[in-house]
Amino acid sequence: MQTPKGRGSLSETVFAAMRSASPSWKQTLHTLADDDEDLQITLWALYELHYRGFDDVDEGLEWQPELIELRRSLEMSFEHTLRDRAPSVSPDGEFAETFFDFVAGHDGPSLAAHVHRTADREQVLELLRMRSIYHLKESDPTAWVVPRLATRTKAALMELQFDEYGCGDPNRLHSELFARGMDQCGLRPEYGAYIDDVPLEVLEENNAMSLFGLNRRLRGASLGHLAAFEVTSSIPSRRIAQGMTRLGLPEAMIDYYAEHVEADAVHEQLAVRTICGSLLDEEPNLRDDVFFGAFTCLDLEDRFAHRMLAEWAA
Amino acid sequence: MTDTGHPTVILCAGGPMLLRGDHVVEDADGELHRTTRPISAVCRCGKSGSQPWCDGTHKLIPAKNRP
Numbered sequence: 001m002q003t004p005k006g007r008g009s010l011s012e013t014v015f016a017a018m019r020s021a022s023p024s025w026k027q028t029l030h031t032l033a034d035d036d037e038d039l040q041i042t043l044w045a046l047y048e049l050h051y052r053g054f055d056d057v058d059e060g061l062e063w064q065p066e067l068i069e070l071r072r073s074l075e076m077s078f079e080h081t082l083r084d085r086a087p088s089v090s091p092d093g094e095f096a097e098t099f100f101d102f103v104a105g106h107d108g109p110s111l112a113a114h115v116h117r118t119a120d121r122e123q124v125l126e127l128l129r130m131r132s133i134y135h136l137k138e139s140d141p142t143a144w145v146v147p148r149l150a151t152r153t154k155a156a157l158m159e160l161q162f163d164e165y166g167c168g169d170p171n172r173l174h175s176e177l178f179a180r181g182m183d184q185c186g187l188r189p190e191y192g193a194y195i196d197d198v199p200l201e202v203l204e205e206n207n208a209m210s211l212f213g214l215n216r217r218l219r220g221a222s223l224g225h226l227a228a229f230e231v232t233s234s235i236p237s238r239r240i241a242q243g244m245t246r247l248g249l250p251e252a253m254i255d256y257y258a259e260h261v262e263a264d265a266v267h268e269q270l271a272v273r274t275i276c277g278s279l280l281d282e283e284p285n286l287r288d289d290v291f292f293g294a295f296t297c298l299d300l301e302d303r304f305a306h307r308m309l310a311e312w313a314a
Numbered sequence: 315m316t317d318t319g320h321p322t323v324i325l326c327a328g329g330p331m332l333l334r335g336d337h338v339v340e341d342a343d344g345e346l347h348r349t350t351r352p353i354s355a356v357c358r359c360g361k362s363g364s365q366p367w368c369d370g371t372h373k374l375i376p377a378k379n380r381p
Contacts, residue, residue, distance in 0.1 A: 097327065104373060155320075163351055234370030238363070265368040266355040269326050 001192040003054045004045060008038025014070065015045060018057045025066035039074055040203035044195070046071040047210040051137060052191060075211050079218075082208060082296050090291035095280055096272050102294065103231045108302035112236030114314050115243035123312050124247060128187060129194040130202050130308075134209070135178040135256075136191045139164035141209035142226050148216045150282050156274035157223070160267050174259070181253030201304035208296050220286030223279055224293030227271035232298065233264035328380035330355035330368035341366040 003019060006012030010033040017023035033039035048054065049062045061067060091098050115124055139161055146157060166172030179189040188194065212222035237260035244254045276290050324332040333339075333354045339347045347366055355368035358381035362369045372380050 100328075100373070159352060163353070167352060235373070238369060261369050262355070262364055262367050263351065265330065265370045266332065266351065266353050268370065269324075269329060269332055269355060270353065273324070273326065 001048075001052065001054055001190065001195075002056050004041055004192075004195045006038075007041045008034030010034065010038050011042040011045070014042050014067075018045070018054070018061060018067075025064070028070055029066055033074075037200045037203070039077070040200055040207055041195075043071065043074045043078060043207050044203050044210075046074070047207065047214065048192070050210075050214065051140060075207075075215075078204075078207060079211060082211075083292065085299055086292050086295045090288045095277055095287075099227065099272050099276065099290075099294070100231065102291065103228055103298065106295075106298045108298065109305040109309055110236065110239075111305045111308060112239040112243075114309060114312070116239035116246075117243070118314060119243060119247075119312070121247050121249070123308075123314075124244065124249065125185060125187060127308065128182060128185060128253070130198050130304075132178070132182060132187070132194055133192065133198055133202055133206050136175050136182075136189075138175040138178065140175075141213035142222060144213035145219050145222045148219050149279070152278040153223075153275060153282065156270065156278055160226075160270045160275065163263060163267070174256075174263075177252070177256045177259060181250065181256045184250035184252040199304075199307060201300065201307050205300045205304060208300055212293055212296075218289065218293075220279065220283070220289030221293030221296070223271070223276050224290035225297040226293075227268070227276050227290070228294035228297040230264050230268040230271040232301070234261055234268060237261050237264060325358075326355075328377065329372050330358055332356075339366050 003015045004011075006015050010031045013031045014028045017025060017028050033042065045054075046067055049057070049067070053059055053062070091102055111127065115127065119127075142157070143161060146154060146161070149157060162168075164174050166174070166176070170176060182189040209222075209225060212218045212225055237257045241254050241257035241261065244257065280287055280290065320334075322334050324334075326332060333349060333356060334352070335349075337349045337354070339349070339354075339356060341347060342365075356366055357364075357368045357372075359372040359375060359379070361371045361375060363371065
């Protein structure tokens with residue numbers, strides 16, 4: 001993957017410096033973001049240095065102090081925004097039941113319902129291009145959390161991640177299943193291929209997962225996000241698979257969503273009960289952060305759904 | 315050090331039964347289904363469209379009718 005297109009003064013300056021043989025780091029630290037999109041694409045690229053990187057950027061820049069300083073300042077601003085959006089108190093009560101109720105009580109627009117009944121083929125392909133930014137690195141942001149956990153939670157998270165990563169079989173890795181589906185749909189299956197096409201909301205969704213995964217102090221938010229993601233996956237995945245069948249989309253893509261119906265019916269129980277449950281037994285002070293992560297997952301998906309449904313006038 | 319416990323079967327309140335490891339489950343019609351993942355969720359509400367496995371449908375039925 002090459003560095004994305006800049007979307008404003010900050011991203012253009014930073015990406016040029018990242019590609020340069022003799023960069024001026026000072027300038028990257030003294031340029032302000034023009035708007036949220038400029039900030040988010042910059043942050044996305046800075047996070048990407050810790051995942052697979054860019055073909056046109058020296059691997060050694062992963063820990064370049066000025067880029068880390070910039071990342072820290074951008075992610076602090078983003079975290080502040082996310083915390084401002086979230087409710088200030090988390091609900092009381094027995095954790096698992098309260099968490100399932102919290103997610104069920106969150107009312108938002110549903111892209112799955114649109115895909116199920118009314119979307120046309122072009123809209124579904126557009127949705128897949130947007131989703132590809134995450135699904136082609138599915139579960140990777142949560143993998144950062146593993147070494148930061150105590151025994152029970154670490155084992156519980158690995159039990160879920162092992163399934164996400166195909167139980168050791170590269171043909172069953174969820175990101176690989178998605179790549180095959182993309183290919184059969186005539187879309188580009190390469191990691192990050194559509195980054196220049198995605199709107200602010202997709203950048204925020206992806207950056208929130210990296211923010212939570214890469215900061216140990218936010219491990220509660222990361223696992224709360226994971227749990228909310230899993231709890232809202234099974235039934236929507238079935239609706240998407242049915243919508244794709246209605247539209248005659250290729251089998252590999254339908255299989256990806258069909259796989260998530262049963263897989264995530266298991267994962268939601270694990271994420272809430274064995275993963276977040278054991279985390280909170282061990283570190284009850286992280287309860288607010290678990291709910292913060294969960295809210296962020298649901299809220300960012302609402303924002304994305306609102307945008308896409310408005311664009312499609314659905 | 316205390317054993318932290320790692321049950322083979324977990325009954326989820328209002329939801330499925332989780333099964334760790336390889337098992338063969340006989341459904342209500344006597345048909346056999348082998349588990350295919352490290353942990354499987356067996357439907358307990360009777361409403362799943364993927365019998366005998368859970369597909370999350372229990373969340374759509376009134377709480378008093380859940381297992």
